[in-house]
Amino acid sequence: MSEALSADVSTADVSTVDQAAVPTGDDAVREAVRRVAGARHVAVALDFDGVLAPLGDDPMGVTMAPGAADALAAIAAHPDMTVALVSGRRLEDLVTLASPPVGALLAASHGVEHGLVTAAGTRTEPLEPTEAEHDLLARLDDAVAAIAADVEGAWVERKTFARVLHTRTAQDDDAASATALAVVGPADWPGVHAIIGKSVVELAVRDVTKADGVAWVRRRAAADAGLDPADVAVVFAGDDTTDEHALVSLGPADLGVKVGGGETAATLRVADEPAVVDLLRALLAARA
Numbered sequence: 560m561s562e563a564l565s566a567d568v569s570t571a572d573v574s575t576v577d578q579a580a581v582p583t584g585d586d587a588v589r590e591a592v593r594r595v596a597g598a599r600h601v602a603v604a605l606d607f608d609g610v611l612a613p614l615g616d617d618p619m620g621v622t623m624a625p626g627a628a629d630a631l632a633a634i635a636a637h638p639d640m641t642v643a644l645v646s647g648r649r650l651e652d653l654v655t656l657a658s659p660p661v662g663a664l665l666a667a668s669h670g671v672e673h674g675l676v677t678a679a680g681t682r683t684e685p686l687e688p689t690e691a692e693h694d695l696l697a698r699l700d701d702a703v704a705a706i707a708a709d710v711e712g713a714w715v716e717r718k719t720f721a722r723v724l725h726t727r728t729a730q731d732d733d734a735a736s737a738t739a740l741a742v743v744g745p746a747d748w749p750g751v752h753a754i755i756g757k758s759v760v761e762l763a764v765r766d767v768t769k770a771d772g773v774a775w776v777r778r779r780a781a782a783d784a785g786l787d788p789a790d791v792a793v794v795f796a797g798d799d800t801t802d803e804h805a806l807v808s809l810g811p812a813d814l815g816v817k818v819g820g821g822e823t824a825a826t827l828r829v830a831d832e833p834a835v836v837d838l839l840r841a842l843l844a845a846r847a
């Protein structure tokens with residue numbers, strides 16, 4: 560994408576990071592786990608798509624990688640650890656797809672929606688768009704539907720606070736032009752906050768990023784453990800550009816993990832979803 564096109568789109572600046580220097584491999588994982596496992600409390604905050612669940616054409620058809628559910632449950636059961644999902648997904652969809660364990664914190668819609676999984680179900684504060692947000696979402700419906708209508712394979716996902724133009728099943732050229740139309744069009748409207756992810760342009764009516772989601776997880780984990788937020792080390796793993804907001808927000812005692820290729824502010828890179836499960840197991844073993 561050209562600089563002109565990206566100007567209206569929310570991106571975290573990772574251009575100063577030496578990408579060749581982002582550690583990867585078994586020794587790097589061992590060293591990173593050893594370092595972070597010494598914290599008083601560890602909050603493991605994970606993106607969902609591309610981190611716990613491999614990407615697919617149908618967003619509601621994906622399933623988590625083998626071993627992921629057990630690893631999440633083991634972290635949730637650990638007295639000095641918290642498990643959290645920090646995702647662009649709607650909270651309701653995240654619960655359906657991830658079946659998160661009791662005790663899990665959920666920061667959905669990038670951090671707009673908050674939830675806690677309990678034995679009686681997911682506790683959340685119902686959130687409704689304001690009247691102005693409703694109006695903006697209605698205008699986005701028309702604009703994004705018009706873009707998708709001209710591109711075979713493109714379609715629109717309607718979320719509580721966003722409309723998402725999906726282009727995964729479109730031809731590459733068509734996907735690029737549909738993305739460009741969204742960026743120079745509705746992404747540029749006042750009150751619209753655009754994020755470009757993997758084969759998606761997300762057009763949100765609230766200005767919240769995963770940095771907000773991770774900050775909420777840290778505060779909440781600290782409060783539940785009776786600690787200061789500074790005593791909580793956050794391990795965050797993400798695969799997409801939208802996750803870089805969270806990764807750049809981490810401090811030196813935290814661990815930021817990039818899953819797969821691409822520019823990143825993370826301090827560790829792992830290959831794929833099974834490697835994330837291995838990392839979680841290593842973290843659990845180090846805290847045993």
Ligand SMILES: O=P(O)(O)OC[C@H]1O[C@H](O[C@H]2O[C@H](CO)[C@@H](O)[C@H](O)[C@H]2O)[C@H](O)[C@@H](O)[C@@H]1O
Binds near residue numbers: 619621646799
């Ligand atoms: O923050 P995440 O948990 O990574 O969620 C981000 C977006 O995930 C979904 O889209 C992505 O996954 C789909 C299923 O694999 C894939 O078809 C799409 O191309 C990906 O971008 C979801 O549909 C979006 O609403 C989320 O924002």
